[in-house]
Amino acid sequence: MNYITSRTLNFAKEYNPDCNNSEKFLLETSKDNKIIIKMIKDGKPIYLGSKYNVGRDIDNIVSQIKSMDDKSFIIIFGLGSGEYLEKLSEMLRGENMLLIIEPRLEIIKLFLENKNKNFIDNERIYLINVDSDIKDILNGFIDFEKLYNIVMAVYPSYDRCFFEEYSNIFGCVKTIKNNLIIEFNTTKAISNALFYSQVKNIPRIAESLPVNNFKNKFNGKSAIIVSAGPSLEKNxxxxxxIQKNFIIICGLRNLEGLLKKNIIPDFICLLDALDINYEFIKNCSDINIPIVFHESSSYKVIESYKGPKILFLHEASFSKAICKKVDSLYQGGSVAHVCTSFAAYLGCKNIIFIGQDLAYTDDKFHASSASFGDEEKKLDGRDYFFVDDVFGGKVKTDSVFDLFKQNLEQFIKMNSDINFINSTEGGANIIGTKVMLLKDSSSLYRNKNFDKSNKIGNMFASVKDVFNVRDIKENIQKNRDSLGDIKIYIEKNKKVIEDFSLYYIKNKKVKITKVMNKLDKLDKFIHKNVDEFVLINNLLSPIVLDVMYKKEFILNSNDTDNKKGIKISNKYKLLYSSMVKAIDVTIVLLDEVIFELN
Structure with a gap:
């Protein structure tokens, strides 16, 4: 029995139903001599499934999951009496996992009394209750690999008897799948840009300071996070x-507009690799404000920026590439999350938000002082919906803003020792914040007798924990040499790859077992280098992600053995050819970095 199921069963054992509960549950025997559950709700009996033919209910479940293959992740809403577990246990094969979601602990408690409970010992079968942190659990199960292999079913009567829970669960799964698809497509679209920035940034990383040097340096102080929402104009x-009394942290989009108002931020944060970031900085790249960035932030910005640089890591594993452990900051999708996380990392006790609309206040996308010709966004009924605003009314938002809001709320929840104040005069209400006008919050939380300029200057002057350029260069050289070895190994196995393909496509006579063994050795060689060198992993992982999960390569249960072989051979031909192309480009890039580090 797996840990999740064990925890659910233990929770059910200790559960004592409320005697005033309008729902009661009883075990009965159906007409075909199987266990069935009768629910009494508001005095009326309702059977969860067929009172006469539970066997037909089991067939119903089986028919709903008939499209499953060896990789399918099966989700069933409703445990019922568990009579279907024996049949489904026999059907699980390959990489199959079965997640059963039961909305009532009383039913799980009854389940523990019947003979079918033994099948829950199967490590592949997970049982959870809706009252659990269901969204986090589903997020843990559903990943890229399962994205197109989720098979869902509902135990008879559950969709009617527990409609609200049923809708929430299926809505939650749909949201997770949609978010994964967005992330998947985004990763594919920008993976090259991210990797390119990551490599191009290495010489600048060698000149920067690790964020570790700034931990708790402003312990107990107050910061203002300046975002680019439409309501910023009001503040x-x-x-x-009031700028002298606070640590001011903003993103690049706000920078030029703030400087025009003679507002000098103390720190600027940069998140992504998008080219538009350079537009935000090109007119003020020679200022002396510290910029907080990560290894995959826009290399155009980092290359041109003349001010001091502070590095945090997007991926903790990148420490291997730069030969130093550097801390990460929370990233919830927008630069505002990084600004907030950095303020918390500095030890700030009070964090005030302005311009943090996370919504289309007055149908606007950005503040006019933070627009660069990209503020136009036409909304129709399919794009937006309404959420609670800071004034108790409603405001337009969309799925992206709402996800940012949820992530910010999660960060706030995780940092309950920090006082978060929302002084944005508009936009969505952020759960966990106190809503106050800026004139009130700034009066209440201002830093008194605060010489922040000297404090920041001294922080940079006293730093000793810097990067070792020689070590970084040697590590980049090892990555470069290893990529060359992978390319040579793939080229040596070109005929093996072609034979594997022709065996299925043209029925060429080859010793397929010998071919498979050679391809297995090739896979192991590549994986060894991927595991050893983080740059190689960051280069090849998106390629593998793109190829492995293409819909045309996914195996289906109704595929013939020959069709499966053709899919697999085409997949690996594309995979290895894509790797060679990427390696050719990257070796040139790494040579340039090594030369610059010299």
Whole structure:
């Protein structure tokens, strides 16, 4: 029995139903001599499944999951009496996992009394209750690999008897799948840009300071996070008056607009690799404000920026590439999350938000002072919905803003020792924050007798924990040499790859077992280098992700053995050819980095 199921059963054992509960559950025997559950709700009996033919209910479940293959992840809403477990246990094969979601602990408690409970010992079968942190559990199960292999079923009557829970569960799964698809497509679209920035940034990383040097340096102080929402216009002039009393942290989009108002941020944060970031900085790249960035942030910005640089890591594993352990900051999808996380990392006790609309306040996308010709976004009924705003009314938002809001709320929840104040005069309400006007929050939480300029200057002057350029160069050289070895090994096995393909496509006579063994050795050689060198992993992982999960390569249960072989051979031909192309480009890039580090 797996840990999740064991925890659910233990929780059910200790559960004592409320005697005033309008729902009661009883075990009965059906007409075909199987166990069935009768629910009494508001005095009326309802059977969960067929009172006469539970066997037909089992057939119903089986028919709903008939499209499953060896890799399918099966989700069933409703445990019922568990009579279907024997049949489904026999059907599980390959990489199959079965997740059963039961909305009532009383039913799980009854399940523990019947003979079918033994099948729950199967490590592949997971039982959870809706009252659990269901969204986190589903997020843990559903990943890229399962994205197109989820098979869902509902035990008879459960969709009617527990409609609200049923809708929430299936809605939650749909949301997770949609988010994964967005992430999957985004990763494919920007993976090259991320990797390119990552490599191009290495010489600048060698000149920067690790974020570790700044941990708790402003312990107990107050910070203002300046975001680019439409409501920023209501606060920007007042921010000028109070800027000396707070640590001001903003993203690049806000920078030029703030400088025009003579507001000097203390730290600027940069998140992604998008080219538009350079537009935000090109007119003010020679200022002396510390910029907080990660290894995959826009190399165009980092290359041109003349001010001091502070590095945090997007991926902790990148420490191997730069030969130093550097801390990460929370990233919830937008630069505002990084600004907030950095303020918390500095030890700030009070964090005030302005311009953090996370919504289309007055149908606007950004504040006018933070727009660069990209603020136009036409909304129709399919794009937006309404959420609670800071004034108790409603405001337009979309799925992206709402996800950012949820992630920010999660960060706030995780940092309950910090006082978060939302002084944005508009936009979505952020759960976990106190809503206050900026003039009130700034009066209450201002830093008194605060010489922040000297403090920041001294922080940079006293730093000793810097990067070792020689070690970084040697590590990049090892990555470069290893990529060359992978290319040579793939080229040596070109005929093996071709034979594997022709065996299925043209029925060429080859010793397929020998071919498979050679391909297995090739896979192991590549995996060894991927595991050993983080740059190689970051280069090849998106390629593998793109190829492995293409819909045309996914095996189906109704595929013939020959069709499966053709899919697999085409997949590996594309995989290895894509790797060679990427390696050719990357070796040139790494040579340039090594030369620059010299």
């Amino acid at each position: 920007i002039d007042y921010l000028y008056k």
